[in-house]
Amino acid sequence: MxxxxxxxxxxxxxxxxxxxxxxxxxxxxxxxxxxxRKELADQRSSLKLIASENYASPAVLLTMGTxxxxxxxxxxxxxxxxxxxxxxDTIESLAAEHARELFGAEYAYVQPHxxxxxxxxxxxxxxxxxxxxxxxxxxxxxxxxxxxxADWEKLRHEFGNQRLLGMSLDAGGHLTHGFRPNISGKMFHxxxxxxxxxxxxxxxxALRAKAKEFKPLILVAGYSAYPRRVNFAxxxxxxxxxxxxxxxxxxxxxxxxxxKVFQGDEDPVPHAHIVTSTSHxxxxxxxxxxxxxTEEYAPSVDRGCPxxxxxxxxxxxxxxxxxxxxxxxxxxxxxxxxxxxxxxxLAEGFLSRDAKLVTGGTDNHIVLLDVAKYGLTGRQAExxxxxxxxxxxxxxxxxxxNGAWYTTGIRFGTPALTTRGFGHDEFxxxxxxxxxVLSNTEAGVNKAGAPSxxxxxxxxxxADKVRGISAELxxxxxxxxxxxxx
Numbered sequence: 001m002x003x004x005x006x007x008x009x010x011x012x013x014x015x016x017x018x019x020x021x022x023x024x025x026x027x028x029x030x031x032x033x034x035x036x037r038k039e040l041a042d043q044r045s046s047l048k049l050i051a052s053e054n055y056a057s058p059a060v061l062l063t064m065g066t067x068x069x070x071x072x073x074x075x076x077x078x079x080x081x082x083x084x085x086x087x088x089d090t091i092e093s094l095a096a097e098h099a100r101e102l103f104g105a106e107y108a109y110v111q112p113h114x115x116x117x118x119x120x121x122x123x124x125x126x127x128x129x130x131x132x133x134x135x136x137x138x139x140x141x142x143x144x145x146x147x148x149x150a151d152w153e154k155l156r157h158e159f160g161n162q163r164l165l166g167m168s169l170d171a172g173g174h175l176t177h178g179f180r181p182n183i184s185g186k187m188f189h190x191x192x193x194x195x196x197x198x199x200x201x202x203x204x205x206a207l208r209a210k211a212k213e214f215k216p217l218i219l220v221a222g223y224s225a226y227p228r229r230v231n232f233a234x235x236x237x238x239x240x241x242x243x244x245x246x247x248x249x250x251x252x253x254x255x256x257x258x259x260k261v262f263q264g265d266e267d268p269v270p271h272a273h274i275v276t277s278t279s280h281x282x283x284x285x286x287x288x289x290x291x292x293x294t295e296e297y298a299p300s301v302d303r304g305c306p307x308x309x310x311x312x313x314x315x316x317x318x319x320x321x322x323x324x325x326x327x328x329x330x331x332x333x334x335x336x337x338x339x340x341x342x343x344x345x346l347a348e349g350f351l352s353r354d355a356k357l358v359t360g361g362t363d364n365h366i367v368l369l370d371v372a373k374y375g376l377t378g379r380q381a382e383x384x385x386x387x388x389x390x391x392x393x394x395x396x397x398x399x400x401x402n403g404a405w406y407t408t409g410i411r412f413g414t415p416a417l418t419t420r421g422f423g424h425d426e427f428x429x430x431x432x433x434x435x436x437v438l439s440n441t442e443a444g445v446n447k448a449g450a451p452s453x454x455x456x457x458x459x460x461x462x463a464d465k466v467r468g469i470s471a472e473l474x475x476x477x478x479x480x481x482x483x484x485x486x
Contacts, residue, residue, distance in 0.1 A: 051413020259336020285323025
């Protein structure tokens with residue numbers, strides 16, 4: 001692995017802790033213990049290239065398995081709806097403190113259970129700040145319960161008719177950025193911005209024109225499959241010009257922000273009113289979410305529970321505190337730079353083998369491969385690669401002819417294998433293996449003999465060949481070195 005926070009210091013102690021824990025679990029339900037053992041073995045033996053996955057440190061993982069899991073703690077620090085939450089107050093305060101210091105934010109809220117929860121909380125916080133607050137002031141009341149029924153109905157109508165402008169799914173946005181099947185697309189009158197059809201890059205002039213025409217309450221920036229950096233200073237200029245709140249979803253690239261790879265105009269925190277994120281992915285913490293904001297929006301964000309969220313997961317908040325502490329080290333900055341450098345190496349490896357990449361390359365942690373030239377859909381490519389031990393996920397490309405289910409793209413990310421210690425040469429080899437698999441895969445047919453977007457045929461022996469080469473790469477960079485389960 002590439003830095004001390006991701007290593008297994010005191011490997012014997014860690015091995016003993018996990019072995020004994022699995023013995024306790026096996027005494028109650030041995031199939032769960034066995035599946036847990038198998039999951040570690042599977043992750044150790046596969047090339048994990050899913051951009052949204054990583055490997056948390058043993059310290060983070062162990063933090064989640066404690067009696068904090070048993071505690072209800074609705075409310076906020078010092079203002080809970082349950083008694084005896086003093087220890088939860090401690091760990092939530094620590095997590096928020098580390099998040100503020102790590103990202104240079106005025107305020108941090110660490111209760112969201114996931115990235116979607118963080119986005120929903122942020123949306124409702126903006127609505128409360130921009131819509132509810134003025135309504136209550138004009139009505140001369142302090143809270144919604146004091147509104148007349150008629151005013152309440154008017155307020156509900158205002159809440160449901162606000163405008164949101166976010167990046168389209170096929171351009172690289174996330175389904176929570178106003179995609180109609182998602183709750184965000186039902187909450188708002190929404191429109192989407194895309195990318196330049198020739199370059200695949202955000203066209204800020206076109207975005208500005210669209211924002212001026214649509215006049216959204218919320219402008220959403222950030223992405224889940226856009227392989228380039230974003231100029232958040234320009235995004236804030238556009239938001240200010242139309243009177244919008246700028247919300248940035250940095251779930252995918254939070255680690256690059258924390259690791260100081262993204263600075264200045266590419267760092268969303270100094271420019272956005274509200275920033276949402278997950279704590280895993282490139283940040284390498286536990287699965288969960290968090291929100292950063294200016295002091296202006298802090299009171300509204302702080303109402304996340306019970307406005308949107310249920311009781312906070314105290315054991316996960318504790319693990320967030322540990323992960324944020326790890327991310328505040330110089331070693332994490334080195335790791336983050338390696339993530340970005342390795343993405344360039346992977347992209348160069350593809351391009352040198354005549355593969356087609358969306359935007360022609362990358363300058364973050366994502367590489368988006370268009371598989372149309374191989375005569376495959378994204379689903380076929382994803383499945384063939386999985387047969388060969390290469391774990392990826394299919395993804396839409398701009399104006400995708402196969403839609404969001406079958407897709408025409410494969411998304412690759414470098415955070416996980418960088419954690420294992422992969423570098424330039426290994427990622428170039430990974431690109432070679434991927435191209436070999438795709439070049440030796442044919443689209444299949446359905447039971448009726450018609451062309452199918454799901455079935456495929458991988459050439460005989462190809463899966464075993466790639467798994468064998470992958471094993472050599474993986475053996476040089478073991479996952480959780482020294483961790484042995486008895």
